[in-house]
Amino acid sequence: MGVMTESKDFTEIPAWERTPAWEQRFRAPRVSLPEWAEEAPDRSLFVSNATGTYELYAWDRASGEQRQVTDRPNGTTDGTLSPDGAWIWWFADTDGDEFGVWMRQPFAGGADEPAVPGLDASYPGGLAIGREGTLVIGRSTDEDGSTVHLVRPGASAPVEIYRHRESAGVGDLSHDGSLIAIEHTEHGDAMHSALRVLRAADASVLAELDDTKGGTEELGLAVLGFAPLAGDSRLLVAHQRRGRWEPMLWDVAKGTETDLRLDLPGDVSAEWYPDGSGLLIVHSFEARSELFRYEIATRALVRVETPAGSVSDATARPDGSVEYLWSSAARPPVVRSTDGGIVLDPPGPKAPHSVPVEDVWVDGPGGRIHALVQRPAEGEGPFPTVFEVHGGPAWHDSDAFASGPAAWVDHGYAVVRVNYRGSTGYGREWTDALKHRVGLIELEDVEAVREWAVSSGLADPARLVLSGGSWGGYLTLLGLGTRPDAWAVGLAAVPVADYVTAYEDEMEALKALDRTLLGGSPEEVPERYAASSPLTYVDAVKAPVHISAGVNDPRCPIRQIDNYVDRLAARGAVHEVYRYDAGHGSLVVEERIKQVALDLAFAAKHLGGGSAAPDAAGPA
Template identity: 50%
Template sequence: MSRLSRSRGPRTRAGRSSPGGWPPPAWEQRFRAPELEVPEWAPDAPDRACVVATVDGRPQVHSWEASTGRLVAATDRAAGTTDATIDPAGRWLWWFDDTDGDEWGTWRRQPFGSPPGQLTETPIPLPPGYQAGLHLSRDGTGVVGRTDPDAGTTIHQVFLDTFSATSAPVLLYAGDHDAEAAALSDDGNLLVVGHAEGGDPRHPALRVLSADTAATVAELDDGPGRGLWALDFPPLPGDSRLLVLHERTGTPRAAVWDVLSGAWRELALDVDGEVADATWFPSGDAVLLAVDHRARTRLHRHDLRTGRSTLVGPADGTVDGATARPDGEVWYSWSSAAEPPSVRTTRTGAVLLAPVGPRPRPSVGVRDVDVPGPGGDVHALLRLPSTGAAPYPVVVDVHGGPADHRTDSFSPTLAAWVDHGFAVLSVNFRGSTGYGTRWRDAIEGDVGRAELADIAAVHDRLVAEGTLDPRRSVLTGASWGGYLTLLGVGTQPGRWALGLADVPVADYVAAYEDELATLQAVDRALLGGSPQEVPEAYAAASPITYVDAVRAPVLLLAGLNDPRCPLRQVQRYESALRERGGVVELYQYGGGHGSHVTAERVAQMRVQLDFVKRHLSP
C-alpha cells in the first residue's frame, strides 16, 4: 500500500508562481492533456463498459459503448472519481463516493448511460468506511468489504435487485486485522478473503467462504515471508478455479487453484521477471499475465491446454492495465518514458479509445543503469535532457510504496524536470517490486537505510563518470518516496542540495498514531512491532530524529485530508526544522493522499520548480 500526506498551518506557501502565457509550456500541456483508463466491460453485455476519463481536468466515471464510441460522463465530483466498476449485465455503473480524497465513503450506483446526478442510488445500507473490495455476480449477489478504525474489517453479502431494492446485509467475515473481499465466483457462491490474521499484511493468506453460510470452504497459507493474493475466478458458472499470485519460488508467479478439489496448477513461464497481475480470458482456457522485468511490464497469453505462453502487445515500454475480451482480443494501456499513454487493441495495434483533446508532448527515453550496491546489483533508469552538457543537475526521483517500482513509462512530472534541464535518476532500490521477493523484503529490519544506501551507490557511480553534478543534486519523492527524501537530507546531509518531500512520513511515531489501521499493521511488519514495543526502531527510521543534521532547504507538500500520511506529523517536522534554523516551506492543498485534479497538480509542479529555482545554485 503506497503512502502520501498533506498539511495546513499559518506558514503555508500558496504557490503563486506566474502561470505564464498561452499556449502553456510543454510541461504544463502534458499535465493538462486528457487521460483515460482501460475500459472495464460487462461480461453479459460486452459492448458496454465503464471508463474513468478526465473531464475539465478531473477523472470522472463514464459509460462507453464500444460499437458506437459513445462516451457519457456519469459523475461530476470536484475531487474526481477513480474507483468504479460495472455490473455483469451492464445495467449499472458503480463508483466510490468519498469526501475530498479522504478515502472514507460509500458505494453509489446509477443506470448505464445516465448523466451526473441522475437516478443515483446508495443500494448497500451500510455506514461509510474505507473500502475493502466490491464484487458483483451474475445472480445479483453483491459482496462489499469495508474497514472502520473502531470495528475493524467487515465483509457483507447483499442481494441486489435488477432495479433498486436490496436485501439487508448479511455479515460473512469480521476481524480486527487487515483484510479484503478479494474475489467472488461467477455464480456468487464462493467468496475469497485475503487476510493478515498472522499479523503480517505484507504476506497475506487466503480463506474461501461459502457466500450462503459463511462457512469456511478452504484455507491457503504459505507461512511466514510468503504472501498469497487472490485475483479472480473465471467468468463461468460453477467454475471453482481461482487465479492466485504466490511467492513460493522467491519470484512472484501465478497459479490456478481449484478451491473445491484442492488441485494446484503452476502457470509456467519461460521468460524472466515476476508476475504482477493476471486475469482470465472469458473462455476459461487461457490466462493473460502481466510480467515485470527490468522496469518494463509486458503481457503474455498462457494457454492452459498447451501450457505455452506467447507475448501479447508491445515488447518495449510498459503496459498499465489490460483486459481480455470474449473473442480473444486484448485492450491495454501502454506508454514509455518518451511516448504518452494510449489505450490500444491487440486486434490491430491501433488506438481503441482516444480522449477528446490534444495529445501530450513526447519526452525523452530512458537509459538503463546497473550498479553494484551494498545488497546486490541495483537497477535504475536515467533520463537526460536534450539541452546542456554533463555534468547535469539531477533530480533523484524516489518512488513510493515501498512495494512498488519505477518503470519505463510516461510521467508528466519527470518530463517537466527534463524540460528544465535536469537529468532524472529513478532507482529501484531494495524494497522495490519487480526484482524478486528477497529484494523486496530486504528492508525489513533496516527501513530507510537500505533504500538510501542503494540510491547513494547509483548516484556515486554517475557522479564519478561525470554525468551528474554532485553540487546540484535534488532528492525528491512522494509518499514513501517523500519519507526517504526527508530521511535522506537528515542522514546524508552532504549529498543533497535540496529536498522536495510530497505527502511524506516525517515523524514516524506521530504518523503511526494517526494513520489507517491497515498501515499500522504494515509498519509493525516492517519495523518489528509498534512504537511502544520497539521504540528504538521507530526512532532510527524517523526523519524527525535527524532534523538537527539537515542542511538542505526542504519543501514539504501535504494534503488536508490524507489518511495515509496524516497532517499532524508533517506539521511537527516542519516546526522542528524551522525552530533549528532550517530553510523549510510548507505547501498545503485540499485533498487526500495526492490530488487527481489537473489544476492542483500543475500548481504543485510550479511550486516545486519555483522552489528549486530560488534555492539551487546555478
C-alpha cells in the first residue's frame, strides 16, 4: 500500500542513483505505525516524510484511499483520531516551538478548526477523547504550571479540573468516559509519577496510587490504558517495584491490584488487546525488543514472532493480529503484521542497508556498560571513530535503523553508541544513577568505553569524535571541557551549553526535571549546576567544535547556546555554529541532510583526511 501525496512523488526524483547512499537513507519514504480509530478500525492515521517533510496522513483501509492531512513548513507529527474515526486531531505549534493549540479536521477532508475553543496556547500535556464526546486536555505554561481541562458532552466551554506547579498530564479516559486517569509529580520528583483517578461527573477523586511514599527509594508509575470494555474499571499501569518497568492491573473502583509477575528480564510495557482478553507485551532488553501475548484468564505468555532487531511500536488489531514497526541497525524500518507481509509500504526508492551492530560490554565505575559498535564494511582498524551519544537522558540506543550513524560508517568511520548510566532498559537503578552529578556520571561510562575502543584496536586515539544531540549534545560539550585531551572533534546538536541560563529559559516541565536531577534550582544548589554546566569548562576546550541549534527550541533554548559560543569566540577557539529556523531538531528531510553534511565536512576538515569517500551505492 503506497503513500499518496499531492505535493511530490519520490519515484520522480532525478538522479536518485547518483546521490550518496547516506542521503538516500534520509530521503527514502518512510511511514510510522498506523494508529486506528477504536470504533472504526478501517480508519487510520500515520506519519510520513513522502513530501520531504514529516506530516500526518489519513488512510481509509476499506477503500485504500490515502491523503495528506497537514502541510506546514516545519512539519507535523503529533496527531490522533477520535474513537469514531470522524475527526483527526493535530497539534499546531509555531515553527517547532512546541507551544500551540489542538486543531481538528474531518477524516474525509475539509477545513481545519480549533478543536477546543476557549483554551489558550500552551505546551501539550496529554489528550483523551471519549466515545460519547467527553474531552480531557492536559496543558502546561510557565505561568500556570500544569492544568487539566474537561469538556463534558454538550458543554460549551472547557472546565479546569486540575492545577499544580509541578508537572502533570492526562493518562487516559475510561471506555464509558466516566473516569479520568492523571499522572502527576506533586511530590516534586519529576522522574517518578504518581497516579490519580477522577470522576468525570464532578472531578472528585476516586483513587490514588503513589509509590513515592513510605520508602527510602522513590518509584515511578505510568498509565498504560483503561480496559477497552464498557463498565470495566481496570487500569493497566506500569510500575517499578522490582527495579524495572513492568505492568500490573489496578481496579480503580475496587482498589485491588493484580501483579502479573512476568518472567522477563529488562523493561516490560503492555497495551490491551481490543477485546480485553489479553495484553500485548513489549519486552525491551539489552538494546533489542520482542513481543508476547499475555492471556489474562490463564496467565499464559505466548511469544509473538518478530525478526531479530527492535520493535519501536506495536498495536493489536480487532481481528487479533499485531502490527508493528520493526528495524535493525542494518535494515530500514518497515510496518509488518503477524498475518504476514507488509502493512504499509510507501512507493519510491528504498533506503540502502547499513552494517549490523556488535554488542560490547565494558566494566565501568557503576557496573557493566553496554555499547553498540558499527564498523565500516571495508578496511581494518584502528578507524576514525565517532562516539554518538544518545539524548534523553532517559532513553537508550538499540539495534534499530538510524540514518545518522549509517552516514558515518559510509564515510569510513566506526561508530560507538554507549548506553551510559541514565539510559533505560537496564533497570531502574541504572536509569536513576545520574542524580546530582549530572553529566559527569554519564561521561565516566563514555570514557570507559573510549578506553576499550582504543585499547582493542577499533579506534584511532588521534581521530576520536564526540557527537550527540539534545542531552547527547550536552554531554558532548561537557566532555570536550572536562576531558579536553580525549577528543579530536566535537559535534553538538541542540545542546545544553550553559545550564543556569538553560534553566531560566526552558519550558516549565524541564525545569522540574532539572530540579529532580540536580536536587534543586540553581539558587538552591548553585555548586551542582556549576559542576554540571559545559560553560564552566569552556576555556579548557581544545578540540574544534561544531554546534547546530534551532532558534525556536523550548528545550535547549538559543540564548544559553549563544553564551557558550561567545566564550569560545572570545578566546579564539576553533568553532562553527549553524542556526536554523526550527525547534528541537527538524522535521524537514533536506534540513536534516544539510546538518549531517555540515558535521561530516567539519570532521573531515579537522581530522587531517581521516575519512574515506564511500561508494555512492553504499553497502548492500
